[in-house]
Amino acid sequence: MSQQRSRGKHKAVPITLECLPDDLLFQIIKPLDLQDKVGLQHVSRKLYDLLLRPPPEEGLWGEIKLSGEDITLYATTRPWGGRRFLEDWEEERDEGFMHPRVWLVKRAPHMTRISCYIAISEEKFYMLSGLLAELSRVITPATELSIQLIERCTMELLYCEAGKQPDKGMIDFWHTLSGRLTVLEIDTSDNTPNLQLQPQLLRQLTALTALTFHAGGGPDVNVLVNNTLHLPQLRTLSIDNYWAKDLVLDCPKVTDLMLDYWGGTLEEDVVHLVFLQARLERFHVRQSENFMMHAGFPVANFLDVVSLSIACLEDVGEEELFTALPLMKKLQTLDLVVHQGWLLRSLPQSLCEVTLVYTTAARWDERIVPALQQLPELECLKILIRWSGEDTDSEDSDAEETPATLSCDLRPFTALRKLRTFQVGPRGAWAPSSLRALGELQDELVRSSGKRHWKF
Amino acid sequence: MPDIVLRSNDGADHKISASTARLSRTVASLLQDLEASKGEDAELLIVPIPNVCNCTLKKVLDFCEQQRAFDDLVRASPAAQQPEVTRKTQAWRETYMKVSTDELYHLVMAAHYLDVPGLLGLCTDAMADHIRGKSPSQVRACFGLKPNLSPEEEDDIRRSNLWALS
Numbered sequence: 001m002s003q004q005r006s007r008g009k010h011k012a013v014p015i016t017l018e019c020l021p022d023d024l025l026f027q028i029i030k031p032l033d034l035q036d037k038v039g040l041q042h043v044s045r046k047l048y049d050l051l052l053r054p055p056p057e058e059g060l061w062g063e064i065k066l067s068g069e070d071i072t073l074y075a076t077t078r079p080w081g082g083r084r085f086l087e088d089w090e091e092e093r094d095e096g097f098m099h100p101r102v103w104l105v106k107r108a109p110h111m112t113r114i115s116c117y118i119a120i121s122e123e124k125f126y127m128l129s130g131l132l133a134e135l136s137r138v139i140t141p142a143t144e145l146s147i148q149l150i151e152r153c154t155m156e157l158l159y160c161e162a163g164k165q166p167d168k169g170m171i172d173f174w175h176t177l178s179g180r181l182t183v184l185e186i187d188t189s190d191n192t193p194n195l196q197l198q199p200q201l202l203r204q205l206t207a208l209t210a211l212t213f214h215a216g217g218g219p220d221v222n223v224l225v226n227n228t229l230h231l232p233q234l235r236t237l238s239i240d241n242y243w244a245k246d247l248v249l250d251c252p253k254v255t256d257l258m259l260d261y262w263g264g265t266l267e268e269d270v271v272h273l274v275f276l277q278a279r280l281e282r283f284h285v286r287q288s289e290n291f292m293m294h295a296g297f298p299v300a301n302f303l304d305v306v307s308l309s310i311a312c313l314e315d316v317g318e319e320e321l322f323t324a325l326p327l328m329k330k331l332q333t334l335d336l337v338v339h340q341g342w343l344l345r346s347l348p349q350s351l352c353e354v355t356l357v358y359t360t361a362a363r364w365d366e367r368i369v370p371a372l373q374q375l376p377e378l379e380c381l382k383i384l385i386r387w388s389g390e391d392t393d394s395e396d397s398d399a400e401e402t403p404a405t406l407s408c409d410l411r412p413f414t415a416l417r418k419l420r421t422f423q424v425g426p427r428g429a430w431a432p433s434s435l436r437a438l439g440e441l442q443d444e445l446v447r448s449s450g451k452r453h454w455k456f
Numbered sequence: 457m458p459d460i461v462l463r464s465n466d467g468a469d470h471k472i473s474a475s476t477a478r479l480s481r482t483v484a485s486l487l488q489d490l491e492a493s494k495g496e497d498a499e500l501l502i503v504p505i506p507n508v509c510n511c512t513l514k515k516v517l518d519f520c521e522q523q524r525a526f527d528d529l530v531r532a533s534p535a536a537q538q539p540e541v542t543r544k545t546q547a548w549r550e551t552y553m554k555v556s557t558d559e560l561y562h563l564v565m566a567a568h569y570l571d572v573p574g575l576l577g578l579c580t581d582a583m584a585d586h587i588r589g590k591s592p593s594q595v596r597a598c599f600g601l602k603p604n605l606s607p608e609e610e611d612d613i614r615r616s617n618l619w620a621l622s
């Protein structure tokens with residue numbers, strides 16, 4: 001194999017552990033257990049600093065803003081996992097957990113916002129007490145604290161077997177955060193059967209302003225019966241249907257509401273939302289049926305909406321929608337999956353960005369164009385033939401197979417003086433004559449107004 | 457593609473097949489660029505490896521050759537013989553990694569520079585083994601490090617780590 005032209009001697013270069021690049025050192029240290037990592041801190045200053053410092057990529061101490069005023073803390077069962085940790089959670093349960101407390105203590109005086117990403121296996125559950133002790137010590141009323149719980153950790157902290165009560169560790173965890181935690185993101189795909197969410201734990205979080213709850217597990221994991229969750233300060237709520245059944249969410253101040261895959265109908269009392277005084281500003285819904293029909297969504301709740309996104313395959317209660325739309329005088333962004341037979345004759349004049357998605361080209365109705373042409377503030381218009389929702393492969397194929405039937409006289413759009421982005425797609429869905437018109441329109445607009453940011 | 461020559465930083469040439477050389481992602485990337493500029497029928501390519509000395513490069517290429525041979529063996533062996541192939545691979549690697557600390561340093565740096573994932577993993581595991589279970593002073597002795605923390609800093613670290621040692 002080796003054909004040597006010259007036989008240079010091995011040149012002894014004095015290198016030590018500390019000469020290795022940081023990423024290599026991280027790779028060496030990563031598989032070590034906790035005791036060895038702690039021991040390495042005593043070996044030399046460089047190693048001590050290295051073990052406290054975030055690695056270049058996101059990790060245990062990832063996403064730190066160097067201003068010292070805003071940090072994200074990752075507490076995982078290994079020192080440098082970051083979000084990739086999610087991918088190999090089941091395989092990696094090593095002992096390499098570096099407690100965040102040293103790091104927290106060092107930076108505590110400057111912190112105004114702390115974000116925790118907690119994914120701790122049951123074996124390391126006891127470490128949460130240390131973490132929380134530190135958190136409670138450094139949090140001040142001015143500190144914004146957010147926590148992201150994932151998978152098994154969610155189970156450990158929020159769920160109990162049916163009929164059992166939460167243990168002291170769980171109660172203590174949430175009690176410590178009572179009145180302090182402002183942002184909570186919960187994500188679980190654990191499918192352990194016979195577990196029930198314990199809402200009384202969340203009920204203590206009276207300072208919560210944002211709650212995200214996504215569960216990939218089946219409803220059997222998350223069944224929750226006849227409970228009311230009163231979150232008086234909540235502004236942002238994002239949930240999916242797997243979360244709870246017969247749950248009353250009493251969130252009078254919510255302004256941003258995201259509902260994803262809310263199977264079933266509100267009429268069936270799957271989940272009740274109480275928005276007594278809510279004035280929504282952002283409302284995004286996917287796959288939910290009849291949401292507009294429910295008494296919890298009176299038109300009055302939508303009058304302040306600035307961003308509305310409705311992506312539902314089934315009936316959304318179009319009569320209510322069409323009644324409410326012109327009344328949304330502050331609406332700036334509208335993202336809509338258009339259903340068969342829908343005719344939007346009137347849109348709020350405040351709209352700046354409109355995205356219309358047709359799941360098949362056959363649903364395109366040219367009569368919507370006059371309504372669009374009367375939007376003086378319109379800056380961005382997208383007319384797309386696709387379905388962007390999940391689990392809609394069949395819809396995607398429909399879109400691909402759509403014959404080129406779309407046609408439209410687009411020249412009147414030149415009158416929209418603020419229009420900067422005009423996107424249509426896919427090209428295959430449009431009739432050749434309309435494509436030619438699009439090209440001419442682009443030329444005309446560039447020529448007449450000097451606009452350079454058109455996209456086709 | 458024909459064989460290529462990898463030239464160490466002290467001028468030693470190692471002729472190997474392109475497929476073996478491609479186990480190094482760094483070399484693979486270089487070859488890709490060279491092929492793009494010269495075409496596949498170009499004359500014998502000489503790729504300088506400026507960060508690696510002759511004996512370390514030879515050791516790295518030993519690994520690559522062996523790795524490729526094992527890969528071929530795995531592909532050719534029926535399922536029933538796979539455990540035996542794995543056992544042989546592990547035995548060879550254990551022998552291969554019997555190197556001095558100094559050699560290990562050079563090897564890990566070379567594996568890192570040349571980006572040979574299998575070898576890099578072996579080397580970092582071996583270095584971790586050198587650390588595992590040792591006291592701080594033993595780690596220092598093993599890697600030729602001098603203590604540079606003040607007694608106050610040592611105390612501070614010790615206090616900070618009490619939670620882990622209890």
